[in-house]
Amino acid sequence: MNSIKAALLLGLLLLSSYSAIAQQVDANAMMVWGSAEVVRYHIVGVYQARTNVIGDPNWIGYADVTDRVTIDLKWKLTESKMLGVPAIQNQKSVVENLRNYEPKCLPPVLKGDYEHFDLVEIKEGLGGALELEVRTFYPASQVAQFCTGAYKSIPAKTDSHPIEFVVPSPVMMAMPLPDSDNLRVSPDKKSLIVKKDGWTWTFTPSLEPKK
Numbered sequence: 001m002n003s004i005k006a007a008l009l010l011g012l013l014l015l016s017s018y019s020a021i022a023q024q025v026d027a028n029a030m031m032v033w034g035s036a037e038v039v040r041y042h043i044v045g046v047y048q049a050r051t052n053v054i055g056d057p058n059w060i061g062y063a064d065v066t067d068r069v070t071i072d073l074k075w076k077l078t079e080s081k082m083l084g085v086p087a088i089q090n091q092k093s094v095v096e097n098l099r100n101y102e103p104k105c106l107p108p109v110l111k112g113d114y115e116h117f118d119l120v121e122i123k124e125g126l127g128g129a130l131e132l133e134v135r136t137f138y139p140a141s142q143v144a145q146f147c148t149g150a151y152k153s154i155p156a157k158t159d160s161h162p163i164e165f166v167v168p169s170p171v172m173m174a175m176p177l178p179d180s181d182n183l184r185v186s187p188d189k190k191s192l193i194v195k196k197d198g199w200t201w202t203f204t205p206s207l208e209p210k211k
Helices: 002-024 027-034 170-174
Strands: 038-052 061-076 081-090 094-100 115-124 130-138 141-144 151-154 157-165 192-196 199-207
Touching: 027 170, 038 115, 061 115, 081 115, 170 192, 170 199
Parallel strands: none
Antiparallel strands: 038 061, 038 199, 061 081, 061 094, 115 130, 130 157, 141 151, 192 199
């Protein structure tokens, strides 16, 4: 008898939990995005972080770096696949407050423009993700030896590397998401926001008109 009561109580608790979740689901958003086949994504990435701007791994020179990139693409929801050729718009990086990793030491000197994130290409990745081909340009620079000693010249360097990029489903805007940098809905409920590694990525979907 006790086991039957326990099972009934557990069932009631589960039913109550499911009911609470269902009440939090945005039915209108679920109706819109749950039936969509293809969406247009306007994606804006904004970078803000302390960054090493010296192109030699044996030396460190920090700066406050900001950068921005905009991506417009078509996304097939049923296959988690990009359609066509995306539009990419890179903006120049802004570098401020150059400094040594030791506050008392002389700051580095940059002999050109540091470019943090130059998005060259977007292609299909693994498991429904995209692969971003990114180029970082480190200008020729000078760093202080022994903290306040003579400056040492560091040559310019270009680093190209792939980055895995996950495009969240717009169906997530209908779900009761926790307030997390991993994924949250914007206050106006029109976008999904991801924060990672100094980047804030804002994904704003719109419906692709059916032909």
